[in-house]
Amino acid sequence: xxxxxxxxxxxxxxxxxxxxxxxxxxxxxxxxxxxxxxxxxxxxxxxxxxxxxxxxxxxxxxxxxxxxxxxxxxxxxxxxxxxxxxxxxxxxxxxxxxxxxxxxxxxxxxxxxxxxxxxxxxxxxxxxxxxxxxxxxxxxxxxxxxxxxxxxxxxxxxxxxxxxxxxxxxxxxxxxxxxxxxxxxxxxxxxxxxxxxxxxxxxxxxxxxxxxxxxxxxxxxxxxxxxxxxxxxxxxxxxxxxxxxxxxxxxxxxxxxxxxxxxxxxxxxxxxxxxxxxxxxxxxxxxxxxxxxxxxxxxxx
Amino acid sequence: xxxxxxxxxxxxxxxxxxxxxxxxxxxxxxxxxxxxxxxxxxxxxxxxxxxxxxxxxxxxxxxxxxxxxxxxxxxxxxxxxxxxxxxxxxxxxxxxxxxxxxxxxxxxxxxxxxxxxxxxxxxxxxxxxxxxxxxxxxxxxxxxxxxxxxxxxxxxxxxxxxxxxxxxxxxxxxxxxxxxxxxxxxxxxxxxxxxxxxxxxxxxxxxxxxxxxxxxxxxxxxxxxxxxxx
Numbered sequence: 001x002x003x004x005x006x007x008x009x010x011x012x013x014x015x016x017x018x019x020x021x022x023x024x025x026x027x028x029x030x031x032x033x034x035x036x037x038x039x040x041x042x043x044x045x046x047x048x049x050x051x052x053x054x055x056x057x058x059x060x061x062x063x064x065x066x067x068x069x070x071x072x073x074x075x076x077x078x079x080x081x082x083x084x085x086x087x088x089x090x091x092x093x094x095x096x097x098x099x100x101x102x103x104x105x106x107x108x109x110x111x112x113x114x115x116x117x118x119x120x121x122x123x124x125x126x127x128x129x130x131x132x133x134x135x136x137x138x139x140x141x142x143x144x145x146x147x148x149x150x151x152x153x154x155x156x157x158x159x160x161x162x163x164x165x166x167x168x169x170x171x172x173x174x175x176x177x178x179x180x181x182x183x184x185x186x187x188x189x190x191x192x193x194x195x196x197x198x199x200x201x202x203x204x205x206x207x208x209x210x211x212x213x214x215x216x217x218x219x220x221x222x223x224x225x226x227x228x229x230x231x232x233x234x235x236x237x238x239x240x241x242x243x244x245x246x247x248x249x250x251x252x253x254x255x256x257x258x259x260x261x262x263x264x265x266x267x268x269x270x271x272x273x274x275x276x277x278x279x280x281x282x283x284x285x286x287x288x289x290x291x292x293x294x295x296x297x298x299x300x301x
Numbered sequence: 302x303x304x305x306x307x308x309x310x311x312x313x314x315x316x317x318x319x320x321x322x323x324x325x326x327x328x329x330x331x332x333x334x335x336x337x338x339x340x341x342x343x344x345x346x347x348x349x350x351x352x353x354x355x356x357x358x359x360x361x362x363x364x365x366x367x368x369x370x371x372x373x374x375x376x377x378x379x380x381x382x383x384x385x386x387x388x389x390x391x392x393x394x395x396x397x398x399x400x401x402x403x404x405x406x407x408x409x410x411x412x413x414x415x416x417x418x419x420x421x422x423x424x425x426x427x428x429x430x431x432x433x434x435x436x437x438x439x440x441x442x443x444x445x446x447x448x449x450x451x452x453x454x455x456x457x458x459x460x461x462x463x464x465x466x467x468x469x470x471x472x473x474x475x476x477x478x479x480x481x482x483x484x485x486x487x488x489x490x491x492x493x494x495x496x497x498x499x500x501x502x503x504x505x506x507x508x509x510x511x512x513x514x515x516x517x518x519x520x521x522x523x524x525x526x527x528x529x530x531x
Binding site (some may be wrong): 008015035043201202204206207210211212214215239 | 350359376377379380384389390392394403404405406408409451455
């Protein structure tokens, strides 16, 4: 395509947006609103994931070993545990260490446990952190099958809650994106339909002077793309301002969860470029698709 | 240039617009097409422009059988035909210059070419000094001349004028037909649809009369050798 044709397309797209500015504004408004909601749900998902990641790392499984297991048996259990694929970390806690920690936790009252040093009732154990909580049952049964393992203590409820929270948010996020993409597609398509309708005479003339279908269609597609780019940029800037404000509010806040939130909040800069790319892709995609739906109808020879 | 052989056109609603039309226009001819409204003149033009397809018979324009044109070939076929309408059909938000340049732009012509051709054709129709005006500020006759410049800028071998003088006062009408005559003398075949019989008589070109979908007269009106159709 010639540079003059490209500049003609852009000029026509801009002119059309400006000429039908009320309709264009409405379309940009709806697109911005949709992108904002999608962006907000993306940020929410990112933050929940970051928080869930923290909770997951806090969710430990205690693996208690048979008292009979000693020496080589312990090495065997160690190797087997570390070989499992869903394991993030494995820490061995000997019975002596266990008792020491317990005594330390009791502080001054720890001396009450001194009589246990001679005849330690605790078992050798492993503190295991899982990688993926949704596969907890599978991993637990693998651990249980290792010779030398006696009992396992794990908080299944916690694991389930975290897993279902993650699933729920992923599903809700997906639903939000699908529904809003549908809504904005309809709005953009109708905006373009109105511009196509208002220019049907021009389209007729173009056909008589021998314009190809592509040439006739491109200004409308350019208009759709421009609507997408403008909306994406506005939505991105609004979300940036809004999120930065929210982060400041959380960091200055002194409410119950503030501590955990503060340390796990996702900074905007870490998602900014990806988010703008998503917005552009979404805006341009919807703009292009929306403008292609109805232009065909008016192009019948 | 334009050949109709036993052409019949029925519309989907059962209307029979053309019935066994045979018409041959040679290269370089100037032909008037006359007839009452509903006689089939518009259908004739639509068939030439490949807006419609014949129900039976063949329509050949520039040695192209219009029925055999593929959809994507139609725009390129139309570039060899210039069209002028009764209602001018200028784009209101473009200047005179832009309206003419538009026809070149859709063919992806280089800017250099546009800058050369547009002034030439505006000069030809006598509107070189109005290039920067908007169509609404021009008289009917002037608007039609812009439309003519637009039709000619791609140097078509065939020019179709659909009642070009229908919205113009009689004096201006003669100017337009004079202009069409000049274009014709330069080698362009001209087909002009009109129902202004005085104009036809005055210029004395070959005249094809259509009535109820049939060619009922072919020849000069008021003299010359009329070829009565059987």
